[in-house]
Amino acid sequence: MKLSSSAVAQNLSIGIDxxxxxxxxxxxxxxxxxxxxxxxxxxxxxxxxxxxAENLLPSFLYLASPTDFQANPAVPKAVVGMLAQVRGAExxxxxxxxxKSWLGHSGVDRTAPILPAEATEGVExxxxxxxxxxxxxxxxxAWDKAHPxxxxxxxxxxxxxxxxxxxxxxxxxxxxxAKAGFKNVVLLEEPQAAFYAWIERHANWREMVGAxxxxxxxxxxxxxxxxxxxxxxxxxxxxxxxxxxxxxxxLLGGDNIDxxxxxxxxxxxxxKKTKVDxxxxxxxxxxxxxxxxGLLAADAKTDKWPITILGKGSSLIGGTIKTQLxxxxxxxxxxxxxxxxxxxxxIPQRRRAGLIETGLPYAADAAVTRHLAAFLKSANAKPxxxxxxxxxxxxxxxxxxxxxxxxxxxxxxxxxxxxxxLMHAVARGAAYYGMARxxxxxxxxxxxxxxxxxxxxxxxxxxxxxRPPVKALTVAPFGMEEGTSVSIQNRxxxxxxxxxxxxxxxxxxxxxxxxxxxxxxxxxxxxxxxxPIEVSLPGEVGETVRxxxxxxxxxxxxxxxxxxxxxxxxWKLEFNVREKVA
Amino acid sequence: MLGLLQRDSRIVDFLMExxxxxxxxxxxxxMRGVHEQCRTVLDRYLKLTPVIxxxxxxxxxxxxxxxxxxxxxxxxxxxxxxxGGLLRHKGWRAEKIDLPKTSTSEDLTIVAPAEIExx
Numbered sequence: 001m002k003l004s005s006s007a008v009a010q011n012l013s014i015g016i017d018x019x020x021x022x023x024x025x026x027x028x029x030x031x032x033x034x035x036x037x038x039x040x041x042x043x044x045x046x047x048x049x050x051x052x053a054e055n056l057l058p059s060f061l062y063l064a065s066p067t068d069f070q071a072n073p074a075v076p077k078a079v080v081g082m083l084a085q086v087r088g089a090e091x092x093x094x095x096x097x098x099x100k101s102w103l104g105h106s107g108v109d110r111t112a113p114i115l116p117a118e119a120t121e122g123v124e125x126x127x128x129x130x131x132x133x134x135x136x137x138x139x140x141x142a143w144d145k146a147h148p149x150x151x152x153x154x155x156x157x158x159x160x161x162x163x164x165x166x167x168x169x170x171x172x173x174x175x176x177x178a179k180a181g182f183k184n185v186v187l188l189e190e191p192q193a194a195f196y197a198w199i200e201r202h203a204n205w206r207e208m209v210g211a212x213x214x215x216x217x218x219x220x221x222x223x224x225x226x227x228x229x230x231x232x233x234x235x236x237x238x239x240x241x242x243x244x245x246x247x248x249x250x251l252l253g254g255d256n257i258d259x260x261x262x263x264x265x266x267x268x269x270x271x272k273k274t275k276v277d278x279x280x281x282x283x284x285x286x287x288x289x290x291x292x293x294g295l296l297a298a299d300a301k302t303d304k305w306p307i308t309i310l311g312k313g314s315s316l317i318g319g320t321i322k323t324q325l326x327x328x329x330x331x332x333x334x335x336x337x338x339x340x341x342x343x344x345x346x347i348p349q350r351r352r353a354g355l356i357e358t359g360l361p362y363a364a365d366a367a368v369t370r371h372l373a374a375f376l377k378s379a380n381a382k383p384x385x386x387x388x389x390x391x392x393x394x395x396x397x398x399x400x401x402x403x404x405x406x407x408x409x410x411x412x413x414x415x416x417x418x419x420x421x422l423m424h425a426v427a428r429g430a431a432y433y434g435m436a437r438x439x440x441x442x443x444x445x446x447x448x449x450x451x452x453x454x455x456x457x458x459x460x461x462x463x464x465x466x467r468p469p470v471k472a473l474t475v476a477p478f479g480m481e482e483g484t485s486v487s488i489q490n491r492x493x494x495x496x497x498x499x500x501x502x503x504x505x506x507x508x509x510x511x512x513x514x515x516x517x518x519x520x521x522x523x524x525x526x527x528x529x530x531x532p533i534e535v536s537l538p539g540e541v542g543e544t545v546r547x548x549x550x551x552x553x554x555x556x557x558x559x560x561x562x563x564x565x566x567x568x569x570x571w572k573l574e575f576n577v578r579e580k581v582a
Numbered sequence: 583m584l585g586l587l588q589r590d591s592r593i594v595d596f597l598m599e600x601x602x603x604x605x606x607x608x609x610x611x612x613m614r615g616v617h618e619q620c621r622t623v624l625d626r627y628l629k630l631t632p633v634i635x636x637x638x639x640x641x642x643x644x645x646x647x648x649x650x651x652x653x654x655x656x657x658x659x660x661x662x663x664x665x666g667g668l669l670r671h672k673g674w675r676a677e678k679i680d681l682p683k684t685s686t687s688e689d690l691t692i693v694a695p696a697e698i699e700x701x
Contacts, residue, residue, distance in 0.1 A: 047589070050682035071688045279699075308615050316595040317604050317612045 012150060013434025014157045015193070016139060017427040018132065018173070020100045020223030021255065023057040024424050025139050028431035035435045037200055037428045043142045044081030048072050052082075055424065057139065060084040061096040061131050063116075063123055078126075080138040089282045093120030099131035101223055101360050103176075104162065104169040104249055106531055111172070129176045136180035153183045156437070158430040163189040163228045163449055164249035166507050167559040168531050168575045174558065186556045188433055190426050191217035191228035192243060192444050194389035197429030198419055199442055206239055208417060209385060214244070215417070216383035218372070218402060219426075220392040225250040225368055227375045229383065230444060243446035244479075245379035248509060250371050252363040254289075254392040260333055260366075261288035265307060265323055274321055276309075283309045291325040296395040303327040331397065339369050339401045344409040346373045369405050378510045382410045387417045394422050447479040448559055451511050453520065453527060454549065455504030456491075470504065472520040472527055476551040476559055478512040485552040486516040487564070492548055495563065498541035503573065505530045516551065534576040535563055547571075583681065586627060588694045591619030627680050633673030642669040651675065 015037075017024040025040045041053035048071050062068075062084035068091075069075040075083070088095025096115045103110055105128075113125035126134075136159075143152040159182075161173050170187055177185045195217055199205050209215060211234035219226040227247035233240050262285040266276050276284060284307070291305035304324045311319025348365035365371065376383070386406060388399055399416065406414040419425060436443045453472035475488060495501050506527040514520065520527070537545060547563040550570075554560065561573040588594040596616055601609055624630055633651045636642045643666040644652065651673065654664060684690065 047682065049684055049688065306611070306614070308611060310592060310595075310612060310615065314595045314598065316592055316599055316616075317601060317608055318599070320608070320612050322611055 012155045013431050014152060014155050015427045015430025015434060016157060016159045018100065018135060018159055019059055019221055020098055021059055022222065023059050023135055023139065024055060024427035026427035026431040028435045030440065035432060035440055037431050039424055040143065042139060045075055045079055045083035047083060048075060057081050058085040059099065059135055060088055061134050062088045063094045078134060080134055093118065094123055096126060096131045098223055099128045101251055102128035103132055103172055104165055105360055106168065129172050132176035133179035136177055136182060140181055153181055156184050156434050157182055158186050158188045158434045160188050160190045160193045160426050160430050162224055162226045162249060163191050163246035164226055166530055170558060171575055188430050191219045191226055193426045193429035193433060194219055195230060195387060196433045197425035198387055198417060200428065200432040201420060211239060213384045214381055215385045215387060217387045217389065220390040221253050222255050222391060223251060223253045225252045225371065227372060229379055229381050241444040243444055245381065246449040246509060247375040250363050251360055252366060252368065256366065257338055258285055258289040258292060260337065261292060264329065265325065269321065269323060280309050288325065292330050295327045295330050296397055298396060334398060335401055338366055339398055340367050341405055342367065342370050342373055344373050345377065346370045348374055383414055384412065385415050385417050388419050389422055389425055391423055447481040448476055448553055450507040450509050451478045451514050452476040452559065453506040455506060470523060472506050472523050474514040474516055474518040475549055475561055477514060477516050480553050482553050482557050483555050485550055487550040488517045488548055490517050492546050494544045494546055495537055497537045497539035497543040497545060500534050500536040502532045502534050505533045532576050533561060533573040535571050535573045537571055585693050586623050587620055590623045591616050593620055594693055629677040630674050631677050633675045634669060636669045638669050638672060640669060642666055
């Protein structure tokens with residue numbers, strides 16, 4: 001991607017929340033010197049013969065068969081949104097879902113056609129990048145249809161990604177945007193976007209947080225949980241905000257809670273000798289979600305929520321399955337299962353090694369609070385405020401539990417910042433940030449959220465059966481800011497021209513103090529290996545070039561690593577996302 | 583309209599089913615969901631408002647222009663006209679009709695297609 005700093009001031013800024021289960025689009029424009037943010041309802045197919053504009057675009061892609069949607073030739077063969085979700089529940093072998101989780105999964109080749117993971121034989125699969133591009137393209141076309149005079153490709157677009165996305169997943173997101181016809185794209189971390197949304201809503205926010213405060217953003221969406229810590233600092237009399245830590249990528253969210261409730265109901269029904277088939281289970285899952293939201297609503301009047309799954313076939317009452325979900329069931333599952341009271345030094349369970357994973361690396365420990373404890377411990381931080389975001393945290397019960405736990409861990413009181421409209425805050429905040437980039441608003445300083453390393457094999461005599469130990473050279477330190485570069489002076493590499501050279505690549509969200517050029521002798525648990533990076537120097541075969549490494553963070557926040565020769569020639573290292581065959 | 587009601591609420595399945603063998607509780611339980619979904623369909627595709635927004639059982643004047651939308655009952659004068667009377671039923675009127683477009687290739691006699699699951 002080219003370095004595209006928006007030289008021309010634009011009158012619009014567009015924020016896109018590219019979510020695991022739902023997407024949203026908001027736009028900001030300057031009106032009377034103030035930034036006004038609005039949500040854009042996205043036109044989408046909701047049934048075969050019906051298009052409707054909805055605030056959320058479900059992140060589902062349905063790959064239609066030749067006989068699908070014959071009633072209406074206007075429906076595209078690769079359809080996105082509500083119709084995809086509805087039809088996909090009936091024909092799961094053609095439904096692509098959770099593409100974003102796959103995009104962040106380094107165990108697979110993310111540019112290869114692998115989705116749907118459990119596709120019916122003969123269905124032409126798509127890659128996680130292509131699926132994400134489809135959602136973005138759908139939003140671009142919907143926008144252009146409504147705004148033919150200010151097309152989306154001509155606007156500055158902010159796309160949000162989980163703070164825990166590594167450099168590879170971020171680059172793949174940019175690739176998806178380019179494929180979808182986007183031109184001027186900047187990525188923004190979701191918890192930061194949620195914080196911007198809060199700033200946008202509270203003109204008096206400087207009265208609520210002050211220098212020395214640290215704000216924990218807890219973002220629990222449909223599929224992922226994300227933690228970020230933002231510090232408020234005094235900078236020459238002005239209040240400056242700096243993102244100081246981000247958590248690991250945790251695949252755990254609202255969908256897990258609904259699924260757990262549906263499983264509970266299924267087990268209860270099984271005891272009563274009622275069997276639920278696949279389609280009925282889908283209905284049960286939906287009903288569990290509705291019941292959960294109903295029971296947890298602030299104005300809930302009942303302790304029991306009836307669950308009715310209408311009979312199969314044309315007989316509606318005969319064969320109807322009736323049961324109910326009780327408030328204490330939901331509360332105990334949430335409070336004991338997903339948000340238990342834990343100690344500040346509790347550690348989440350790790351998955352036992354030795355298992356072969358074919359699907360997504362879901363979190364082994366469902367306890368969000370335990371992940372939170374581990375995050376705060378590794379960040380060595382005691383937050384003073386907490387901001388909630390994401391659908392799950394619409395529940396006052398869950399908010400209260402997290403706040404209680406934080407207060408137990410801290411000797412000073414932790415206060416919750418009032419958030420609103422938790423389903424759309426990320427898109428709104430992203431649109432607001434677009435304006436902040438043009439100088440109209442507050443910016444959070446951040447830089448790269450991890451430290452990045454290149455693996456170097458120790459120069460030892462070869463011994464059969466032993467791989468030489470690998471050391472890690474720090475190339476991009478934590479917090480390296482947008483628009484800066486560092487060059488590693490103390491080490492040169494000799495690269496052969498005309499053949500690809502591959503580097504092993506590591507990241508760490510925990511080690512924050514390693515300066516560029518620092519060598520780590522012992523790669524422990526703190527360093528996580530990522531996809532390798534590759535460079536191929538064009539030229540005459542047989543020549544070797546001595547190069548130094550240079551890390552660049554572009555204006556859009558994208559990390560790039562370059563090889564620089566003494567004569568000034570430069571080659572970019574490309575992320576090689578192809579699956580490594582062991 | 584019937585197709586929409588069946589698609590979203592399965593009302594046709596309910597009406598066509600022989601319900602004589604079920605208890606009131608069974609029928610009521612199933613009906614609650616059907617009712618809610620029928621209501622959603624009506625709200626979405628037709629905006630239903632009363633023809634006369636008054637209190638039923640009270641005297642209501644008949645303004646000119648509403649004759650065509652009202653029906654006189656009881657002791658109706660010989661000329662078939664009256665200045666007003668007791669409002670017995672407010673009536674319903676679709677303020678907007680916003681039905682999805684149907685394409686020419688669609689067979690409109692099909693209220694709901696048959697479903698076959700391939701195992």
